[in-house]
Amino acid sequence: MKKINAESLVDFEIGAESLLKVKIQYFGSIRMAAHKSEEKMEIASNSTVYQLLQGLVDLYGESFREEIFQESGEGLREDLMVTVNETIIKHVNTAEVNLKQADVIALYPLFPGGG
């Protein structure tokens, strides 16, 4: 199981008990940027969804960042859907939603149509 770089998560605490084991699923073009469809990770116990996303950006680099964050600023892309245990998380709440043991976080790009 991978541990996200401590630098990328605020208040990262060392020690097995303090870690949460979560599953992250990637869909569509986000899957292409992460080069995988899902993975399990250990993260700090008090991590928020927003912190996890920042940590993933540190892990996967620029093309992944472009899938998640707006070009300018810290805001999430409007066409990004984030779910925790299948429930859509409001973008404004991602910094407040704390992750729990065994949570499944899924990241979906939305593809609004053209006609």
Place this chain on the structure above:
Amino acid sequence: MNAYTGKILYVDLTTGSYRTASFDETLSKNYIGGTGFGVKMLIDHLKPGIDALDPENPLIYVSGAVSGTMVPCTASKFGVFAKSPATGFLGEAYSTGRWGAELRMAGYDILVITGKAKKPVYLWINDNSVQIKNAVHLWGKTTTCETEEAIRKELGDQDIRVSCIGQAGENLCKFACIINDHYRAAGRTGLGAVMGSKNLKGVALRGTNSVTVAEPDELVKMCKDLYERAKGPATVKYRTLGTAANMLTMNAQAALPTRNYQSATFENAEKVSGERIKEEFVVKTQGCSACPCRCEHIAIAKEGEYKGAVARIEYEPLMAMGPHCGVDDPNAIIKGIEISNQYGMDAISIGIVVGFAMECYEKGLITKEQTGGLELNFGDGHAMVEFAKMIALREGIGDVFAEGCKGAAKIIGGGSEKFANHIKGLEMTGYDIRGLKTAALGYAVSRRGADHQRHGSYGHDLGGKVDRYKAEPARGKIVMADEDLYCILDSIIICKFTRGIWNGPYDDIARVYSLVTGIPMTGEELRKTGERISNLARLFNIREGLTRKDDTLPYRTMNDPIPDGVAKGSYVSQEELDLMLDAYYEARGWSNRGVPSDEKLDELGLSDYAAIAAQAR
């Protein structure tokens, strides 16, 4: 005026005559192009109350405001308008490819076709020359090779652009579409049937004029920037994977129409996912003129009876002919989309209609004898494809389903109207809106019937902006703002895949508009123009008999809760819909019957149309 040709071409197929007329900056500034021109021309030219298939129903082609210029992701677009045979209200559809720019280069912003030819014809517009040509030999032929290529060959010019119908349009199928550039369709609201009703097989274009712009140097600078943005993060996902990637997203959120909306998740969604299709079936990507995105994903069926079938893959047709029909074989779906292109049917509606027919078959309302021996079971890709052909050709009971879900349910009866999934007569699209409340309001009020493309409000529900399950008054303003913005996107006409590259977005769009046309325009004026167009479209529909009761949702959406997945139990009650409708009408300055007030019409410069509203009050 720059960019605009300022010219309208009127063709009367009954008399075989044509004339041109001019328009000035007032029309351009107040209605922009695309949707604005289409709605304005239709309300001014349609005799109220006539049947959609009456020769007097004008078939109107319009270019976008910046068609034929270097502005990326816009230059190739065009719109088609008429009274819709599917809904009896506003018929509108947009296509891309290269036809739109060619119309303007031929010297026209607007083409209005009325009347009915005595025998099949096609229109050949070659700059100033307008000819009505015999098309008897093309009648009964498919669109792409048999008509589009045949016309090019016959006229001896490979650069000719053709917009044409297939057999479905000739047979007045209520959801027939108009095809151009092989894979592109003015798809929705049955405008192919309007074309067919005129004995018009197609319109061929060749334009050699150039399109002038007001401030070329500044425009080049801005376009360079837009090109960079259009190649960047805002659109890259359309190029790499395309809209088909929505499949797994909708499935995970129990918003994937499955087996005629009997379910909102599909157990075999992975098999028809965008990811799998990209990996195993897509052979090339290509794009429209003046667009760096190159988002068209062309797929080929690789095995089985449909091996070799070719289609452009997008989420909506993939959903309609896949999960909606319970079909998990991409080969059959690719064939189904190819059939819809070749025979000229709206690739969304045909899938929704076949899925509806499958439920009729499941419930014993139609029999194997009536389907010509086809076992029309959910999940049977062969039956799906063959039945789609029967509909296009109006063979056997295909004749009944060519009337669309609404029309077919009336004929079949037996309670089938309770699972005929349409709004105002137009078949539903790829979002199960029972658990998407903002989208539900957007669909209910959409001027062209069941539609995600006049508002895009599902983005709020799925994109984490609002609580998707909650109906609340605030949704009224959200939907209104979306609709007015989309009016502008569809008037300029900007490909919605690239909406993310426009900052503001009204300010960026207004700036491009002014640089191209030389007509001063601010972001706020543009927003107001969007509102003007929305209101005029509403007045058109009111004149054709629309009332509040038409702003509704399919029976199943309002009565049968989603049975599975994360949205299990969701549906839209009448109370919820009424609450959101009241808020939407109020936000718009309309009465609670959905009629614009005199003050609103004055404010928008629409008081010439006040009598329509007065009559409806």
